[in-house]
Amino acid sequence: MTLLGLLLAATAPVQQAAPPPAPLTVSRPRPTPLPVAVDAKVAALRDKALGDEVAWRITEGLTTEIGTRGTAGSAGQARAREWAVARLKSLGFRNVRIEPYDVPDAWERGAETAEVVSPFPQPLRLAALGNSGATPAGGLTGEVAYFASLNDLLLAPDSAVRGRIAFVSNTMLPTQDGSSYGSAGTARFVGPNVAAKKGAVAIVIRSIGTDHGRGPHTGTTNFEAGVRPIPAAALSVADAENLERMVARGRPVTLRLVLTPRIVGRRASGNVVAEVPGTDKDAGVVLIGGHLDSWELGTGAIDDASGLGITTAAAKLVMDAGRPRRTIRVVWFGDEEIGGVGGQAYARAHAGERHATASESDFGADKVWRFETHFADAAKPVGDRLAVALAPLGIVRGTGQAGDGTDIAPVIRTGVAGVDINQSGLRYFDVHHTPEDTLDRVDKDELRQNVAAWTAMLAIVANAPEEIGPVERR
Amino acid sequence: MTLLGLLLAATAPVQQAAPPPAPLTVSRPRPTPLPVAVDAKVAALRDKALGDEVAWRITEGLTTEIGTRGTAGSAGQARAREWAVARLKSLGFRNVRIEPYDVPDAWERGAETAEVVSPFPQPLRLAALGNSGATPAGGLTGEVAYFASLNDLLLAPDSAVRGRIAFVSNTMLPTQDGSSYGSAGTARFVGPNVAAKKGAVAIVIRSIGTDHGRGPHTGTTNFEAGVRPIPAAALSVADAENLERMVARGRPVTLRLVLTPRIVGRRASGNVVAEVPGTDKDAGVVLIGGHLDSWELGTGAIDDASGLGITTAAAKLVMDAGRPRRTIRVVWFGDEEIGGVGGQAYARAHAGERHATASESDFGADKVWRFETHFADAAKPVGDRLAVALAPLGIVRGTGQAGDGTDIAPVIRTGVAGVDINQSGLRYFDVHHTPEDTLDRVDKDELRQNVAAWTAMLAIVANAPEEIGPVERR
Numbered sequence: 001m002t003l004l005g006l007l008l009a010a011t012a013p014v015q016q017a018a019p020p021p022a023p024l025t026v027s028r029p030r031p032t033p034l035p036v037a038v039d040a041k042v043a044a045l046r047d048k049a050l051g052d053e054v055a056w057r058i059t060e061g062l063t064t065e066i067g068t069r070g071t072a073g074s075a076g077q078a079r080a081r082e083w084a085v086a087r088l089k090s091l092g093f094r095n096v097r098i099e100p101y102d103v104p105d106a107w108e109r110g111a112e113t114a115e116v117v118s119p120f121p122q123p124l125r126l127a128a129l130g131n132s133g134a135t136p137a138g139g140l141t142g143e144v145a146y147f148a149s150l151n152d153l154l155l156a157p158d159s160a161v162r163g164r165i166a167f168v169s170n171t172m173l174p175t176q177d178g179s180s181y182g183s184a185g186t187a188r189f190v191g192p193n194v195a196a197k198k199g200a201v202a203i204v205i206r207s208i209g210t211d212h213g214r215g216p217h218t219g220t221t222n223f224e225a226g227v228r229p230i231p232a233a234a235l236s237v238a239d240a241e242n243l244e245r246m247v248a249r250g251r252p253v254t255l256r257l258v259l260t261p262r263i264v265g266r267r268a269s270g271n272v273v274a275e276v277p278g279t280d281k282d283a284g285v286v287l288i289g290g291h292l293d294s295w296e297l298g299t300g301a302i303d304d305a306s307g308l309g310i311t312t313a314a315a316k317l318v319m320d321a322g323r324p325r326r327t328i329r330v331v332w333f334g335d336e337e338i339g340g341v342g343g344q345a346y347a348r349a350h351a352g353e354r355h356a357t358a359s360e361s362d363f364g365a366d367k368v369w370r371f372e373t374h375f376a377d378a379a380k381p382v383g384d385r386l387a388v389a390l391a392p393l394g395i396v397r398g399t400g401q402a403g404d405g406t407d408i409a410p411v412i413r414t415g416v417a418g419v420d421i422n423q424s425g426l427r428y429f430d431v432h433h434t435p436e437d438t439l440d441r442v443d444k445d446e447l448r449q450n451v452a453a454w455t456a457m458l459a460i461v462a463n464a465p466e467e468i469g470p471v472e473r474r
Numbered sequence: 475m476t477l478l479g480l481l482l483a484a485t486a487p488v489q490q491a492a493p494p495p496a497p498l499t500v501s502r503p504r505p506t507p508l509p510v511a512v513d514a515k516v517a518a519l520r521d522k523a524l525g526d527e528v529a530w531r532i533t534e535g536l537t538t539e540i541g542t543r544g545t546a547g548s549a550g551q552a553r554a555r556e557w558a559v560a561r562l563k564s565l566g567f568r569n570v571r572i573e574p575y576d577v578p579d580a581w582e583r584g585a586e587t588a589e590v591v592s593p594f595p596q597p598l599r600l601a602a603l604g605n606s607g608a609t610p611a612g613g614l615t616g617e618v619a620y621f622a623s624l625n626d627l628l629l630a631p632d633s634a635v636r637g638r639i640a641f642v643s644n645t646m647l648p649t650q651d652g653s654s655y656g657s658a659g660t661a662r663f664v665g666p667n668v669a670a671k672k673g674a675v676a677i678v679i680r681s682i683g684t685d686h687g688r689g690p691h692t693g694t695t696n697f698e699a700g701v702r703p704i705p706a707a708a709l710s711v712a713d714a715e716n717l718e719r720m721v722a723r724g725r726p727v728t729l730r731l732v733l734t735p736r737i738v739g740r741r742a743s744g745n746v747v748a749e750v751p752g753t754d755k756d757a758g759v760v761l762i763g764g765h766l767d768s769w770e771l772g773t774g775a776i777d778d779a780s781g782l783g784i785t786t787a788a789a790k791l792v793m794d795a796g797r798p799r800r801t802i803r804v805v806w807f808g809d810e811e812i813g814g815v816g817g818q819a820y821a822r823a824h825a826g827e828r829h830a831t832a833s834e835s836d837f838g839a840d841k842v843w844r845f846e847t848h849f850a851d852a853a854k855p856v857g858d859r860l861a862v863a864l865a866p867l868g869i870v871r872g873t874g875q876a877g878d879g880t881d882i883a884p885v886i887r888t889g890v891a892g893v894d895i896n897q898s899g900l901r902y903f904d905v906h907h908t909p910e911d912t913l914d915r916v917d918k919d920e921l922r923q924n925v926a927a928w929t930a931m932l933a934i935v936a937n938a939p940e941e942i943g944p945v946e947r948r
Contacts, residue, residue, distance in 0.1 A: 064719040067596030076596075122541030122550075122773070125909065212914035214689060214772070238912040242773065245538040298688075299596070299716070435599065438712040439719075440686035 036384045041321070042459045046389060049317050049452035055309035056444055058087065059365070062308070063299040063439045071130065071293045071337045072106035073267030080292050084272040084308075084332050091316050093274035093330065100270040101345035103335055107131055109296055110260030112233060114204070117141060117254040120246050126204060126233040127297060128259045129188060130220035130338055133229035135202065139258040140165075140231065142201050146247045150187040153194055162199030165255050166191075169244055174210045176369060178425035181432075184208050185219075192221045192232035202231040202257055206240035208429070214238050215434035218295050220338055231259040269334045271342045274312075276319040278327035278462065284356030284469070286328045286462045287416075288315065288454070291336035291362060291407055298437030302428065306442050306450075307361035308332050314454035324462035326356050333407040336362070340406040347410030355416040356468050357461055360405030361454070363423045367446045368453045370422040372398040379417070379468040382460060386419070389456040393449055398422070401473070417469030419461060421453050510858045515795070516933045520863060523791050523926035529783035530918055532561065533839070536782070537773040537913045545604065545767045545811045546580035547741030554766050558746040558782075558806050565790050567748035567804065574744040575819035577809055581605055583770055584734030586707060588678070591615060591728040594720050600678060600707040601771060602733045603662060604694035604812055607703035609676065613732040614639075614705065616675050620721045624661040627668055636673030639729050640665075643718055648684045650843060652899035655906075658682050659693075666695045666706035676705040676731055680714035682903070688712050689908035692769050694812055705733040743808045745816045748786075750793040752801035752936065758830030758943070760802045760936045761890075762789065762928070765810035765836060765881055772911030776902065780916050780924075781835035782806050788928035798936035800830050807881040810836070814880040821884030829890040830942050831935055834879030835928070837897045841920045842927045844896040846872040853891070853942040856934060860893070863930040867923055872896070875947070891943030893935060895927050 062069070066083055070076035081098050088096045107130055114124040145164040147153040153161070153168050168191045172184035185208045195203040207217035216236045223229045235243060246253050272292065290307025294300020315330045333342035371390055373383045387397045403409075403418030412418055431437045461468065536543070540557055544550035555572050562570045581604055588598040619638040621627040627635070627642050642665045646658035659682045669677040681691035690710045697703045709717060720727050746766065764781025768774020789804045808816035845864055847857045861871045877883075877892030886892055905911045935942065 060719065064716055065594045065723075067590075067594065067716070079595075116541075120539045120541065121553075212912075213687075214909040214912065215687075238910075238914055241914065242538055242541070242912070245534065249539075435688040436712075438686075438688065438716070440712055440715065 036388045038385050038389045042389055042456055045317055045321055045459050046452045046456040049314065049455040050448050052313050052317065052448050052451040054091065054313035054316055055306070055447050055451045058309035058312055059301060059305045059442055059447070060439060061087065062305040063301045067299045068296050069292055069294045069300055070296050072108065072335060073103040073269035077269060077293050077334055081270055081272050084292060088272065088274040088312070091312070092319065094277055095273065095275040097273050098270040099273055099346070099349055100268060101342070103267045103269050103338070103341050106264045106267040107338065108262055108264045110134065110262060111258050113258045114233070115256050116246065117256050119251050119253065124239040124243065125214050125216055125236045126239065127216035127218040128261045129192065129218060129232045129234060131222060131229060132192070132232040132259060132261050134261055135231045135257050135259045137260060139256050140202055141254060141256045144247060144253040144255055145200070150191050150194070153191060156198070158198045161195060164200055165257065166195040166200040166203040167243060168203065169206045169240060170208065172208060172210050172429065174426045174429060176424050176426055177422065178363060178428065181208065181429060188219055188221055188234065192230060193223050193227055196223060196227050196230045200230060204233050204235050207234040207237050209237055209432065209434065211430040212237050212241065213436065215297070215436045217433045218297060219433045231257055233257070233259055269342070271334050271346050272332040274330045276315055276324060276328040278324050280325045283326045284354040286326045286458065287331065287355050287358040287408065287411060288328065288458070289331035289333055289360060289407065291333040291342065293335050293337055295337055295433050297433070297435040298431070299439065301437055301439045302364035302441050303432060303437055304362045306365035306447060310361045310365065310447065310450045310454055313451045314458050317455045318458045318462060326462040328458060328462050336406050340409065343407030344410050346407070355411055357417045357419055358403070358408040358411045359419045359421065360408045361421065362405055362407070363425060364428045365442045365447045365450055366424040366427055367449050368393065368395050368421050369424050370396050370398045371453070371457070372400045372402040372420045372422070374402040374418045374471050376417060376467060376469050376471055379464065379466045382464045382466055382468060385460050386457060389460060390453055393453055395453060413473070415470035415472065417471050419457055421457060423450065510862045512859050512863045516863055516930055519791055519795055519933050520926045520930040523788065523929040524922050526787050526791065526922050526925040528565065528787035528790055529780070529921050529925045532783035532786055533775060533779045533916055533921070534913060535561070536779040537775045541773045542770050543766055543768045543774055544770050546582065546809060547577040547743035551743060551767050551808055555744055555746050558766060562746065562748040562786070565786070566793065568751050569747065569749040571747050572744040573747055573820070573823055574742060575816070577741045577743050577812070577815050580738045580741040581812065582736055582738045584608065584736060585732050587732045588707070589730050590720065591730050593725050593727065598713040598717065599688050599690055599710045600713065601690035601692040602735045603666065603692060603706045603708060605696060605703060606666070606706040606733060606735050608735055609705045609731050609733050611734060613730050614676055615728060615730045618721060618727040618729055619674070624665050624668070627665060630672070632672045635669060638674055639731065640669040640674040640677040641717060641721070642677065643680045643714060644682065646682060646684050646903065648900045648903060650898050650900055651896065652837060652902065655682065655903060662693055662695055662708065666704060667697050667701055670697060670701050670704045674704060678707050678709050681708040681711050683711055683906065683908065685904040686711050686715065687910065689771070689910045691907045692771060693907045705731055707731070707733055743816070745808050745820050746806040748804045750789055750798060750802040752798050754799045757800045758828040760800045760932065761805065761829050761832040761882060761885060762802065762932070763805035763807055763834060763881065765807040765816065767809050767811055769811055769907050771907070771909040772905070773913065774911060775913045776838035776911055776915050777906060778836045780839035780921060784835045784839065784921065784924045784928055787925045788932050791929045792932045792936060800936045802932060802936050810880050814883060817881030818884050820881070829885055831891045831893055832877070832882040832885045833893045833895065833931070834882045835895065836879055836881070837899060838902045839916045839921045839924055840898040840901055841923050842867065842869050842895050843898050844870050844872045845927070845931070846874045846876040846894045846896070848876040848892045848945050850891060850941060850943050850945055853938065853940045856938045856940055856942060859934050860931060863934060864927055867927055869927060887947070889944035889946065891945050893931055895931060897924065
């Protein structure tokens with residue numbers, strides 16, 4: 001998962017001040033008018049989905065037969081696209097195809113090692129951040145300038161950073177809705193840019209993760225135009241905590257970094273598209289999917305093979321139950337991790353087309369706990385039917401505005417309605433973007449609950465007689 | 475932890491046969507005669523230990539300021555010995571010294587990478603086993619011969635192994651007493667030797683571990699005299715599971731391995747010794763300790779910085795309470811991981827000396843759940859007093875024969891009595907010998923419960939008026 005727009009967030013330092021007293025508010029979910037009837041066929045299809053095998057086979061197959069797909073137009077993604085086309089055709093989908101596009105400035109991981117030179121010589125584990133600059137091949141040695149948070153780095157005078165290796169720490173606790181990624185993640189999203197502008201020779205951050213393991217959490221960072229990218233890497237949380245303890249002893253700490261990523265230039269890539277044709281060509285497409293690329297460190301099980309499995313399995317269940325009103329389009333997007341390149345290419349290629357809704361599964365496969373919608377007023381009954389159909393799966397209705405997801409964002413921005421099916425994020429950031437993102441992190445029963453939720457949603461949305469969009473974004 | 479003698483175990487293949495019906499037996503712990511009075515000073519000291527900071531400071535200090543100590547007379551161990559001498563002196567111990575010895579055939583880890591060449595190209599994570607042979611620098615490519623267990627490898631005809639890379643899988647479930655390490659571990663202890671004799675060009679095993687992560691579990695293996703060591707490595711459990719899934723698809727699987735460890739020859743090393751001098755020189759030494767060396771992958775927190783911390787903290791608490799009857803000797807053994815080289819050197823150096831008891835802490839720092847003894851009959855009341863003193867910590871009395879531990883084994887074999895303080899092994903093999911053996915795996919409160927158990931044990935044993943040994947081993 002990449003949260004778009006967070007690059008813009010929280011770049012102004014916050015001065016310490018007493019917070020205003022919190023207003024006494026109570027979150028009020030919209031009451032569901034009763035009785036709302038949900039078609040018995042929807043309920044039966046939802047319950048049938050609890051025995052689904054398709055999502056598991058896709059997740060198991062991709063992580064076993066392809067393994068990591070890689071990012072940025074990689075060879076692994078190309079193999080995975082061929083795999084996807086064959087699998088989607090064999091499942092009975094129509095119009096299965098690769099929609100090609102180019103990644104303009106592909107970035108490729110290189111060697112990545114680090115060691116404490118003094119006062120406590122020992123290796124540290126880290127991973128370069130996407131778009132990181134490179135050290136000389138022989139490495140770069142520098143003294144650590146420690147900042148307990150991004151805010152501390154922002155407040156620091158340039159003289160405290162210049163010529164040093166910035167080390168930005170962080171705390172991140174698990175949240176069910178994943179919101180702590182947004183706050184903690186700023187150290188990764190903008191920390192390297194800030195450090196580069198202050199003259200740091202490199203930056204290491206504490207991984208944006210909720211674990212305490214040795215697997216570093218990679219992910220992209222971005223440098224403003226005109227700012228020369230410096231070497232930027234995430235230490236595993238355990239290694240960052242160790243480095244913090246060294247810093248706390250009060251003596252200068254010197255690190256040696258070897259990071260040799262490089263920009264390899266333009267590369268061919270593509271999205272894989274499959275369809276369940278609808279009966280009403282004018283009702284708009286129901287767009288669903290996840291992303292095919294994955295960071296090189298793991299095998300991309302929860303990020304995002306499982307999302308592909310869930311959405312594809314749900315579409316197949318609805319397809320096998322009879323032709324829906326709206327065309328369901330399943331997209332296995334490419335190159336999400338480097339900033340949603342596949343999603344942007346999709347939006348360009350389908351700019352003239354009507355989309356009824358867009359939904360993305362890119363948050364693992366733990367149990368779905370909540371759904372949210374962003375519908376036109378005329379479609380309020382659709383939301384009510386969703387609430388009734390999803391409640392037996394233990395899913396509550398949230399009050400936020402749906403439309404979350406890097407790949408669907410360019411479509412959502414054009415005023416397309418959205419449905420979000422939210423998995424629990426309480427374990428997600430233990431392994432997100434790490435070597436530990438492997439098949440064993442996917443619980444088969446929770447995966448099926450996901451498929452059931454998506455199946456019910458698709459059955460209702462794709463067949464709704466109401467007009468669901470367009471919508472205005474607030 | 476290394477279990478000695480397991481090399482000899484289970485090397486004969488087991489043919490399938492109906493097991494005999496299990497006899498109806500009930501484990502009967504020896505009843506404690508009541509009332510047994512335990513000195514109020516012992517109870518007070520035990521409870522004081524629940525606020526101990528020394529064990530944590532040693533564990534935190536070693537893992538932070540030294541990090542991995544390495545094995546086989548490494549430079550890290552040499553730094554760690556200096557650190558140990560300074561720390562033990564500053565704590566007030568007497569006769570603090572390094573007792574030097576040589577490691578005759580030191581083995582050093584090299585590069586270690588693996589990839590599936592076909593049919594599903596992708597990298598795999600592994601770590602060479604201690605004493606592994608090397609591949610050519612450019613690597614070795616071979617077809618996988620899969621065996622679900624060591625027994626299957628043992629049963630296989632040589633023709634099924636010759637010229638191939640043996641892949642031996644395994645299952646290992648957590649056990650509180652750690653006994654599953656003995657059974658599952660044989661794949662590592664003897665699997666490479668068996669594969670080499672059958673003509674395999676290399677062997678990879680599923681890590682001997684109870685996790686499903688990407689950190690491989692290393693550890694030593696051994697080749698018989700006259701058997702040329704082949705490259706031998708442990709795949710992380712997640713990678714082994716992935717490779718099993720590939721094998722299950724029925725097509726030949728080809729691996730490429732690069733493993734470049736080497737024998738670096740004789741190296742100087744040493745044990746670090748510290749004492750609490752007793753009042754009665756004839757009563758024998760109470761020998762306690764853990765090991766200073768650690769596998770290179772982690773920082774050796776649970777294996778075995780915590781064991782050093784626990785035993786040292788307990789000895790200090792007893793020392794500070796007044797001079798005990800018996801001399802307590804704390805030994806930070808070197809080179810345990812490669813087969814107890816430091817323990818053997820200790821036994822040689824102290825062969826003429828009387829030891830009253832020997833006890834070792836080398837099983838992490840999770841809560842102690844059991845203690846066991848092996849005492850002379852005259853010392854039965856000592857065991858009863860231990861049972862009473864340890865019960866408030868939630869510790870039960872086991873019926874096994876104490877004396878477990880690689881480092882104390884050579885002393886125990888001479889007929890010295892033993893006390894074992896058993897930590898729970900339910901989490902230990904999740905991280906044992908992996909990169910994940912870091913400080914965050916140590917729970918401060920559970921560590922203190924360990925110190926309290928050891929303190930009570932030492933206070934009772936070091937001051938017991940009874941003769942505790944010698945004993946006969948059954």
